[in-house]
Amino acid sequence: MADVQRAVTAELDRIAPVIDDLGRRFADAGHELALVGGPVRDAMLGRHHNDLDFTTSARPEQTEKLLKGWSDAIWDMGRAFGTIGCRKDEWQVEITTYRSESYDPDSRKPDVDFGDTLEGDLGRRDFTVNAMAVRVPGRVVEDPYGGIVDLAGQVLRTPGRPEDSFSDDPLRMMRAARFAAQLGFSVAPEVVAAMTAMASRIEIISAERVRDELVKLICAPYPRLGLSLLVETGLAELVLPELPALKLERDEHHRHKDVYEHTLTVLEQAIDLESRLPGGGPDFVARFAALMHDVGKPRTRRFLDDGTVTFHHHDVVGAKLTRKRMKALRFSNDEIEAVSQLVEQHLRFHGYGTGEWTDSAVRRYVRDAGDQLERLHILTRADSTTRNKRKADRLQRTYDDLEERIARLSEQEELKSIRPDLDGNQIMEILGIGPGREVGEAYKHLLELRIENGPMSEEDARSALLAWWSARQ
Template sequence: MRRAQENAVVEMLDIAPVADELAARFVAGGHRLYLVGGSVRDALLGRTGSAGGDAPRDLDFTTDARPEQILGILEGWADAVWDTGIEFGTVGARRRGYVLEITTFRADAYDRVSRNPTVRFGDSITDDLMRRDFSVNAMAVELHSSPGERRFVDPYGGLAALANGVLDTPAAPQESFADDPLRMLRAARFVSQLGFTPAPRVQRAMTEMSGQLARITPERVQTEFTKLILGAHPRRAIELMVETGLAEQAIPEVPAMQLAVDEHMQHKDVYTHSLVVMEQAIQRETDGPDLVLRLAALLHDIGKPATRRFETDGRVSFHHHEVVGAKMTRKRLRELRFPKSVVDDVAQLVYLHLRFHGYGKGEWTDSAVRRYVTDAGPLLDRLHRLVRSDCTTRNRRRAAALQRSYDSLEQRIETLRKQEELDAIRPDLDGNEIMKLLGVPPGPLVGKAYKHLLAVRMERGPLDRAQAEAELRRWAEEHGVAP
């Protein structure tokens, strides 16, 4: 029965011809070659980019051949070969648009202080699969010299786990996570990307060992967290991180939001509210997953615990939490080594997310609308989505009123944009014109005059040439500058 199931699995896999070509060369050299890990998992899931998806593809293999023997087998066949990972037993190659990684069986030992193994080569596919992170990644297909000669290898129940959507480890999870604590965060990432549920023993081990994540460098944590946020189910993954204590290690400001009560009294806490906002922001994405928007939605209220105040009327307030939150966001994302552009954009969205609530019933002046657009800059579209997503009230009348108010603001922005080319607001005189009219050389004085004209432009809208020159002369006279 099991053999029949294995044969059926092999028949399901649309394995690329290049894999069979490579296998024929290994067999001719007296070695075995296995398609392994994520390549097999994704092929069984039918995910693009796997062995059966659309090109270009990455394929992972393992073999009993040693690295120097792998190099010999690839010689004259691969379009390109690189050996940057050869000390870990991995040789990379490219063949007809496929990127191939071939790794010698491993039987590593870990010092459990860092996550760096003492590399030891093995001789058994079963032992090699035992050292992998999760059983769904511990499946392999042995390839032979002809396409019909294949064998499915699944010693740790990966196929059943895949079918049931369960994330388990080949070895005891405590052993696996002690070897490499990053695997705990990778578990949360697979929850987000694949919708899996950790096995009870895996979640227990994550909870017991969450402090071990401190062994991992911020760069590696950021890489996994980014993949997690960009997955299909980031809320489930964030909840898992908070429940197990991983979030305390990676991004402690998120679980800290559980301490604050939402001022609208519509959620258990600000933490839950922020997860809902993130989900609603995701629903508003139009061009695929947006890292900046998702991070801003998750973090927009992280300043609330630090600004929480209990008012005399019994309500809870969080005055200026957007200012505090922007600073906290910048600090945390920098510590996680996010790119500067991501840090700046997310922090600015957090800083601006409350600005709209001053719009009220539409009494903003055109100047205020101009400032809103100018301060948002290229983030304006994301700011629109974030602000709309931040409405989580269950009061339908209030929610509808907020959406109508924002509709009104967007309409005014569009009207002003058409009238004034709002996206590129500049003073009505440039630096060269200022220097010529005032008869001054380049220097701080020109910058001050420029800033003044920009403020006037923001307040009054476009000026014609004569008005702009008169305003500059008035400013110069007030500041003792004789044109």
């Protein structure tokens, strides 16, 4: 407890320029103000951030008036929910009126009612570790629901009955999985039981809100914890059914690995390789591709007469399933294309054998990967989960060789921007034709020659173009 007190004191001192000044402004106007939720929880965990959430007895219009002249900028997109936001120097601040909200059983949007007490406001929050507050400017800690004890025990529990909490806002079931993944905490048995019994209630929540929680979960430090909870409670069947579908029944001779466990291991190994990416992660596209890379296996599994198991074309089928699921979850077209491309290409490396690919095959690999090449490197390396050390080392050496060849060819030929040796204007001039379909066909032919043979001189490219044109006449 002493360590927690020291951590909180240090964090409150750090953010004193905001909480002390703002607390006095609200107190002088006759209103209560308290730092609340994540910032309080993270202060107790010794974590720092500059996004500060407050709750207040003031109504939104009163809050806005008090922020004028103090903040650098104000925004009110959350006014309907009682929230006014502002920026002060490097701090991002959101202040929300005490409230209680609940969902109509058939509605996706909450009804918002303003409350009158801090304790009442804290009681409507999702978990006890997020239901703690620090009154300002006096810095009095309020913990009516035992959040400090649960924080010490690293457990997620609701302030009241979990059934009431999840009925009020079903998205809190997804948030339980997300916070488990973010904090590395366990979830109280009664909360798991309520999630399991009420999983179908998630269907009233919009796809966009479910997507946002899923992204936060997958980009968290411990995504396996959150994903396993979604599968265990049946929520995954409703929000990401391709994941529990990977729990294939094992054939009696165990001739194929546990695809579900393999997938979670690939995800964790992909996370370990994120340092290769600009910025170092977390990278949602790489992680989600790792999670979805084998989702085509359930539909393509076949048992042969000799007892072996095959999953032919699971890469192509998996890419289609991935695209369909991401569209349903309202992901952007760019994200859908990037993840689906990685799923479809994740087996390409295995045609490399022990290095038999020609330079043209390496060029095609780079061209087809496009701007996803580094993520494809990560996914391919992460996809090796064999316990056979000799086999694992051999795969790693082979992929090292492929990457070295890519680097060597890239240095010589600028592989990432492969283009024909003649552009469209030159093609039209040489052939004496105007814009049209034939220019595109000529361009494609020259691109194939470029990939197959490497760079050509302008004279050789001209001769090759004229020979192709002559053969068409």
